[in-house]
Amino acid sequence: MNGKAAPVYAGFDLGTSALKAIVVDEAQNTLAECDVPLKTLRPRDLWSEQDPQQWWTAFEAAVAVLRARNPEAWRAVRSIGLSGQMHGAVVLDAADQPLRPAILWNDGRATLECRELMQAVPDIVSIAGVEAMPGFLAPKLLWLRRHEPEVFRRVRRIMLPKDYLRLRLTGEFATDMADAAGTLLLDEADRGWSPRLVDAAGVRLEQLPRLHEGSQPSGRLSAALAGAWGLSSDVPVAAGGGDAACGAVGIGAVEDGDAFISLGTSTQYVVTRRRHQPLAGAGIHAFCHAVPQRWFQMAVLLNGASCLGWLATVLGGDPATLVAQAEAAFKGPSELMFLPYLQGERTPHNDANAKGVLFGLHGKTTASDLVQAVLEGVAFSVVDAQVALQAAGADPQQPSVIGGGARSAFWLKLLASALDKPLALHRGREKGPAFGAARLARLAVTGEPVAAVCVAPAIESVLEPDPKLAAAYAQRLPRFRSLYAALKQEFARAA
Numbered sequence: 001m002n003g004k005a006a007p008v009y010a011g012f013d014l015g016t017s018a019l020k021a022i023v024v025d026e027a028q029n030t031l032a033e034c035d036v037p038l039k040t041l042r043p044r045d046l047w048s049e050q051d052p053q054q055w056w057t058a059f060e061a062a063v064a065v066l067r068a069r070n071p072e073a074w075r076a077v078r079s080i081g082l083s084g085q086m087h088g089a090v091v092l093d094a095a096d097q098p099l100r101p102a103i104l105w106n107d108g109r110a111t112l113e114c115r116e117l118m119q120a121v122p123d124i125v126s127i128a129g130v131e132a133m134p135g136f137l138a139p140k141l142l143w144l145r146r147h148e149p150e151v152f153r154r155v156r157r158i159m160l161p162k163d164y165l166r167l168r169l170t171g172e173f174a175t176d177m178a179d180a181a182g183t184l185l186l187d188e189a190d191r192g193w194s195p196r197l198v199d200a201a202g203v204r205l206e207q208l209p210r211l212h213e214g215s216q217p218s219g220r221l222s223a224a225l226a227g228a229w230g231l232s233s234d235v236p237v238a239a240g241g242g243d244a245a246c247g248a249v250g251i252g253a254v255e256d257g258d259a260f261i262s263l264g265t266s267t268q269y270v271v272t273r274r275r276h277q278p279l280a281g282a283g284i285h286a287f288c289h290a291v292p293q294r295w296f297q298m299a300v301l302l303n304g305a306s307c308l309g310w311l312a313t314v315l316g317g318d319p320a321t322l323v324a325q326a327e328a329a330f331k332g333p334s335e336l337m338f339l340p341y342l343q344g345e346r347t348p349h350n351d352a353n354a355k356g357v358l359f360g361l362h363g364k365t366t367a368s369d370l371v372q373a374v375l376e377g378v379a380f381s382v383v384d385a386q387v388a389l390q391a392a393g394a395d396p397q398q399p400s401v402i403g404g405g406a407r408s409a410f411w412l413k414l415l416a417s418a419l420d421k422p423l424a425l426h427r428g429r430e431k432g433p434a435f436g437a438a439r440l441a442r443l444a445v446t447g448e449p450v451a452a453v454c455v456a457p458a459i460e461s462v463l464e465p466d467p468k469l470a471a472a473y474a475q476r477l478p479r480f481r482s483l484y485a486a487l488k489q490e491f492a493r494a495a
Contacts, residue, residue, distance in 0.1 A: 005076035007445075011438030012062065013243060014055055014084035014162045016040060016104065016265050020434040021062040023073050028439075030431065031073035034065040041101060046108035046134075046344075046352065046495075049101035052090055052164045059165055063229055075230055080169070080221065081238040081441030083246035083433035084162025086182040089140040092157040092164075099151045102161060103140045105182075106266070106302050106343045108352030110139035111495075117142070117184065120200040128197060129181065129188040129278045129286035134344075134352045135302070138184035138201040145202050158207045162240065170219030170237050175209040178245035181287035188288055188295065189276040212239035214249075214290030215443035215450065238444035241290030243433040244268050244298055249290055250436030251400050251426060252456030259396030261382065261423070262432070263405030263415075266343075267304035269385045271297045271394040279392040283347035286392075290440060291450045297394050299347035299385030303340040305405045307356070307374050310342055315367050320408075326371035327410040333472045336360040336369055338377030339484055345381070348388045351488065353495040359483055375411050379418040380473075380480045386419055398462070400424045402432050409463070417469035418477075426457040 006026055013020040015038070022033040036058040041049040067074045087105035092098055103109075114132035117139055118124060125131055132139055137160070145152045159167070160183070163175045180186045180193075185201060185208065187194040198205055212218050217236035226233050240246065244262065247253075251260050253272045262268040273295045278286040285298040305319075312319040341354035358373065389395070401423050405411055407430065416423045428435065439453050446453075 005072070007078040008073050008076040009079055009081065009438045009441040010066070010077045011081045011083065011434040011436065011441060012059065012165070013246065013432065013434035013437055014082070014165060015243065016085050016106070019055065019058040019062055020432065021066055022431060022434040022438055023066055023070065023077065024435065024438045025073070030428070032066045032070035033431070033434070034062055034069070036061045040104065048104040048107040050104060051101050052098045052161070055161065055165060056168050067230065077231055077235060079236045079238060079441040079445045081437035081439070081444070082162045082166055082240035083243050083437040084160065084179065086160065086179055086242040086244065087135050087137055088161040089137050089144070090159045090161060090164050091144070091151065091155045092159070093154050094156045096157065096167065099154055100148070105135045107140070108134045108344045110134040110143040111352050113139035113142035113146070117200055121196055124184070124197070125278050125280040127187050127194050128184045129276065130284065131280065131350060132184060133346055133350055135346070136182060136184045138197065141201045141203055155207060158203060159209055163209055166218060166237060169221055169225060171222060172219030173209045174212055174218040174239065176212055176214040176239035176241050176290060177288035178214055178241035178290040180211060182242055186288070188278070188286060191288055213292045214239045214241040214245065214440050215292065217444045236444050238437070238440045240437050240440050244270055245290035245296065246433035246436030246440070247402055248272060248296060248436065249439050249454050250431060250433060251402055251429070252454050253400070254289070254291055254294060254450055254454045257396065259394070260400040260402055262403045263304050263401060264403035264432070265304060265306045267301035267378065267382060267385070269299040269382060269389060269399070271389060271396055273297055277393060282388040282391050283350050284388050284392045290436070291454070297389060297392050299388050301347060301381050301385055302343040302345055303381070304378060305403070307340045307342060307378055308371070311370060311374050315370070317367070322367065322371045323375070323408050323410055326368040326375070329366070329368040330372065333469070333476055334369060334373045334376055336365065336373035337480060337483055338373040339480070340374065340377040340381050347385050349484065351491065353491040354484070355491055355494070357483065357487065375414050376418070377480070379415045380477060382415060383418050383477060384481070398422050398424050400426055400429070402429045406430070412463050413466065416463045417465040418473045420465050420470040420474070422465065423463045424459050425461045425463065427460050428457050
């Protein structure tokens with residue numbers, strides 16, 4: 001520690017649209033925070049990539065901002081935690097240089113390779129917790145072997161996005177259970193790499209990172225970086241977790257049945273479990289948690305607030321302003337129907353070919369009509385996620401909500417009514433996975449009980465469903481589902 005300063009903990013969340021960073025004290029108060037925007041490359045249809053160097057540049061920029069905003073707090077940082085977008089394929093050569101841009105979680109190119117994995121390992125769901133999906137790491141490796149054999153032959157190390165930052169920070173080749181869970185290479189129940197799945201993916205165990213629990217230290221900040229950043233020479237870097245698990249840690253969802261909805265770029269509906277509970281065929285992800293002896297069941301929707309961002313770009317407006325205008329014009333359920341599958345979909349369809357659809361347009365359709373339809377379409381997809389979770393044995397009665405979409409009380413009113421369940425809004429919910437990463441950083445150096453640190457923040461409000469709106473939405477849901485069913489084959493033909 002530097003002098004007598006009280007310990008401070010830093011969390012970094014490598015998202016898709018931004019890298020978020022936060023510094024908190026022992027009372028878990030925020031001392032400094034920032035966001036650094038990121039760009040995604042889409043060179044072809046279904047492709048989604050980012051340059052790993054961009055992540056490191058963003059990390060350095062975030063450090064500079066935190067130092068400038070609260071120099072005293074930054075100097076007192078005792079440990080660092082990492083969170084990040086899951087499933088991305090980062091492949092390095094023998095000199096630890098990226099061989100190509102990272103293939104991200106919302107990339108849909110590896111559909112054929114998913115079928116091959118399912119054929120090679122028919123019981124993959126019982127091992128890896130979910131059926132093969134194109135966004136996962138393992139099918140991407142098979143795609144690289146088939147389409148970029150020169151790159152594949154040169155691969156020395158395979159890692160997930162946030163673990164590239166770890167390598168740059170510490171020199172350690174490591175990951176955590178919760179992020180490894182999203183590779184389709186992990187035995188979820190045993191919390192270790194599965195030799196069968198690794199072999200089916202065409203790679204070797206020595207190419208994969210060392211595994212840690214998220215609350216364990218994975219290495220220490222290099223002396224060079226510690227000196228350059230004005231930190232102690234002894235700053236551990238916690239293993240951390242994928243963004244879903246770190247979001248759970250941040251909101252205090254660490255006990256059996258704790259649940260939350262993350263309404264961000266994508267949407268995740270997460271329920272913590274004491275044991276591994278996979279379910280085949282429903283698109284539910286049954287993964288290791290970022291804390292020991294915990295797992296979670298998760299419905300993953302590839303489209304969330306990104307749908308609103310897309311529409312705002314098309315309309316040339318600001319998302320918050322457009323939502324406010326839609327709220328002012330609101331009279332009841334929209335006449336339009338929006339399928340929010342701009343990036344394909346996972347739960348419950350596992351369909352990379354699915355597309356966004358606006359149904360019911362007419363000559364009097366307004367911009368506010370479009371905005372409301374988008375908000376409702378995302379809400380209906382969350383209802384589908386809830387049904388899938390219920391089939392897996394999870395039925396939370398009052399899920400919490402985090403993420404950028406949680407800033408809109410109007411959207412949450414529509415969501416609560418569509419789900420026909422109250423939604424809890426916690427203090428500091430906007431901190432998200434970065435806050436969870438900071439909590440894991442603390443656990444990595446203090447060894448405190450998880451339950452003592454990962455408490456649920458105070459509930460600021462509970463949004464109740466509107467009974468009339470809930471009844472109206474229940475009548476419209478069959479049309480939402482039948483529209484996808486009617487177009488499924490057309491999506492496949494257009495792929």
